Amino acid sequence: MSDPYQSDPYAQPNPYPQPNPWVDPTATPATPPPPPFVSPDTPSYAAGSSPVPTAPPGPEYGYAPTSAPSYGYAAGYGGYGGYGAAPTYVPVMPVPKTNGMAIGSMVVSIVGATLLFCYGAGSIVGIVGAILGHVARKQIKASKESGDGMALAGIIVGWIVAGLGLIVVAFLVVGFILFANSASTSSYTSPYN
Numbered sequence: 001m002s003d004p005y006q007s008d009p010y011a012q013p014n015p016y017p018q019p020n021p022w023v024d025p026t027a028t029p030a031t032p033p034p035p036p037f038v039s040p041d042t043p044s045y046a047a048g049s050s051p052v053p054t055a056p057p058g059p060e061y062g063y064a065p066t067s068a069p070s071y072g073y074a075a076g077y078g079g080y081g082g083y084g085a086a087p088t089y090v091p092v093m094p095v096p097k098t099n100g101m102a103i104g105s106m107v108v109s110i111v112g113a114t115l116l117f118c119y120g121a122g123s124i125v126g127i128v129g130a131i132l133g134h135v136a137r138k139q140i141k142a143s144k145e146s147g148d149g150m151a152l153a154g155i156i157v158g159w160i161v162a163g164l165g166l167i168v169v170a171f172l173v174v175g176f177i178l179f180a181n182s183a184s185t186s187s188y189t190s191p192y193n
Contacts, residue, residue, distance in 0.1 A: 099140050102147030105133035105154025112161040119172060123165020130158030 109129030116122035133154035140148050 096144060096146045099136050099143075099145040099147040099151065101132055101136035101139060102151035102154065105129050105136050105158070106150045107154075108132060109154045109157035109161060112165070113157060116161055116165055116168065120165040120169035123162045123169060126158045126161030126165055128158070129154050130162060133158060 106129070109126055112122040112125030112129055114122070115125055133151045136151035136154070137148060139145070140151060
């Protein structure tokens, strides 16, 4: 079984090499690190051997520092453990608070829509939801809170429910009046007369 991380010895070189996407074209090229310092006190037999290297000053692994902001991992292999720079994080802007009256307006208007078929009781609840939506939109403009869409939904649904509720109540009133008139005008004769 071959090692999946080894390169293929029979692979052809790529005639179209891809540029490194992590290289900043505006960055200055990195200068090679200076050779390690060999002390004059080093014995002559050790002068030819490779001395213990010290950390070169400047950027690690020859990468030039960039002035452009980076998201996630910086240039190199990314991650920790000496393979690249530590990730840089971008601060997140705080989300504005949602106006509670806007949420209440939308919920009350939806509840009014469900109560619409209960003899038009949803019309009163719809009016309350629409008024809450108008008040919420004024508060949102003043305090720069979020929730303007919910307040607008509460206004629209509230006024539609109020209008439909008034139509339902009007049909009920007309129905009761017609029923009362038909009952009083009917000539019902008792068999016991």
